[in-house]
Each structure stands twice: as C-alpha cells, then as structure tokens.
Amino acid sequence: MSGEVQRHIADPNATRIPAGRRRLLWIFIALAAAAAWWLAYTNLERFANWLVYGALGMPAGNRLASAIAFFVFEAPKVLMLLLVVVFGVGIVRSFFTPERTRRMLAGRRQTAGNVLASLLGVVTPFCSCSAVPLFIGFVTTGVPLGVTFSFLIAAPMINEVALVLLFGLFGWKVAALYLGTGLVIAMAAGWVIGKLRLERWVEGWVYATAPASSAAGTQEKTSWTERVSSGRDAVKDIVSRVWPYVLAGIAVGAGIHGYVPEQLMASIMGKGAWWSVPLAVVIGIPMYSNAAGIIPVVQALLEKGAALGTVLAFMMSVIGLSLPEVVILRKVLKLPLIGTFVGVVGFGILIVGYLFNIVL
C-alpha cells in the first residue's frame, strides 16, 4: 500500500494534474489498496488451512501440521495489521508534537491534567531517549510534576505495536482492556505522585534551568502529503525494526501451540497461583523487550492455561517500566522519586493483574 503512495508522490507528472483530480486519484488508490488488503486479510485462515492440509497433504491432528498452520496464518495476519495500524498512528501523530502537548498541559491542575496528559501520551510521538529533555521542558514551563508523570507513564506503556498484537492474537476485547487499564494506571499513578508533592526529589539544577520557551523547529502548518509521508516513515522505521521479532515470537508461539501439552501453564501461571501476578511484575520490570517479541509467546502460554491478568501484568511491566528508561531518568530524579515512580506504577499493574484474574 505504501509503495503505491510513494510512487504517486515521486511521479513528476502528478504535479501537472489539477488538485481536485489528484485528490480523487488519491482516494481511488487508497480505496483500492484497502479493498485488496481486506480481501487478503479475510482469506488468510482459509489459505493457511489449504496450504497445510490440502497442498502439503499433512494429516489433521498432527502436531507439526498444527504448528505450521498456526504460523502461516498468524504471521502474515499480524504483519498486515501492523502495516495498517503503524501507518495510521504515524498520520495521527503528525497532528501532535511534544511542543503542542506541552502548551496544552502547561498550567493544568491535577486530575483533569492527569487525564489529558495520559491521553496525549498515547498520541504524541515520543522516544524514551528524549525522556530527559522532555521532562525538564515540561516541569520548567509550568506543567505540574504529577501531570508530567502521567505523560511519561502513558507514552511508553500504551504502545501501538502491542495494541496491534493484542488485537490480532487475542481479539478486540483484550486490546481494549489493555488500552483502558494502561490509561487508568497512567492517570492514577501521575495523580498519586502529584499528591505526594515530591518536587524536592527532582535534581536541583532542573528547576534552575531556564528553557527557551519558544517552540522552535516545528512547522506550524503540515500538509496532508507530509502527514502521509510521516505515516510511511513510521512504517519504514517501526515495521522494519520489529518484523524479525514478530516472526520469531510467532514461531516460538507456533512451537508451543503444537507441542506443549494443554493446561501445563495452568499450575504455574493460572488463576489458582496467587503469587504469579507479583512474580510476573517483578520479573517484567527489569526486562526490556519490545512488545513484538513477547506477545506471541504470551498468547501461546495463555492458550495453555495461563491466566489473562497474570499475562497482561507481565507484558505491561515489561514495556511500561524498563531499566534503560529508569537509568536515563536518574539524571533528573533523585532515587526516592525514582523508587516512588516504579513502585506506584508497579502497584497499578499488580492491581490490573489481580482484577483481570478475578473478573475474567
């Protein structure tokens, strides 16, 4: 899909076509691409079954066959979803910049500020390596500490790749639960941190830094051509980085799917084991893996009897709290504040884990 769009932009003749007709052509290309995508997507399962049991003639009930069918169906499905969602998220994010988000959050009070910051954390482009300049830029221009934390928690925790994988492998309900609980944790944790008044545990030089308040280096107007190209850039950047992990994860998942006996995980990660949720969080916090590699494995574990809450808690602590990010934030935060941050977020994840194990 992105290939067609790219060719269209690069075509020098395109500039000679009047704007109205060009827009029509664009809409036509987009619709054709969407139709082709949908046709392929809806027929994947049929194709996988045909290939494994028909063309390859493998017997039904065979373990290898079941593993291969799983892979042939899930891998293209997840990659196709990833393509579309990352492209869409890239376009949505072109409407938001950290500068704009800061302007919207400056001077906000707690509660309403926490809600807004968590929502903006999802749609604002953010890379954990800019966490420090962003943190200082926020707190020195009147964004309250707790509100800043809501943003810093939501931004990595709610991840579009994780959302795609959850939707593709578990269905929309689990994806919605992940989105909803992730937002609630970011709001609540930021609110708690704000109430605790921990400003004294921010390194002293942070508040002494006077930032140039003018938002520089950002164009005020962005055209749709630029938005589409930023969607394409997101696809290039994220999908090219993530696809080997997705395939590896689905391959491991396929192995578990075919070979690990039913209910094996029930005793270790099932609802009955109360200690499984805290254990999952404690193991997950220092781990730093992209969601892409972990979720397919987790899906297979779930199928074998692990409890959803436990699995969700594990995943959230892996992607929401990571050691590299904590090390980066140590430059601006004193240890007690880092400890509170990790503690409050970890506690939130713990509650989510138990909640889902009880409810579902």
Added chain:
Amino acid sequence: MKIEVLGTGCPKCMSMEQNVKKAITELALQAEVEKVTDIQHIIQRGVLSTPALVIDGKVVLQGKNPTVDQLKDLIKAR
C-alpha cells in the same frame, strides 16, 4: 556555517550526525559540525525531543531523523 546536532547519545542522534556530515560532503560546503550532548545546553535551546538540528544558532528540526536528501534541502535553505 555552523551546524549542531543536539542529542543525548541515542542511536537516532548518532545517525543524524553522520547524515549531516554526508550531506555537507555531498554539497561540498564548508561547515563546522558539532555534536551537543549536554542536557542543560539542549534545554536552553528550547528543544523537547531529540535529535534536533541547529543551523547557525537556529533550531530547524527536532524529534526527527531526516534522510541525507532532506538534510541537504534544510542546509541549502539556510
């Protein structure tokens, strides 16, 4: 001409520095390239997301890692 690349040392910042050098060589320009890693320095420029590109003291781009061709256009526009 003085070009600064602002960044704390993430992979994107390093790739931007290399792309800037490539762009300058391809344009056959005389320009001084400096990598700024000091956080306070970066903040004082009003930069929120890295990597950022500063040409002759003016922030022209931040939070993006443009291609060499895009960098050439930005440098020529100055």
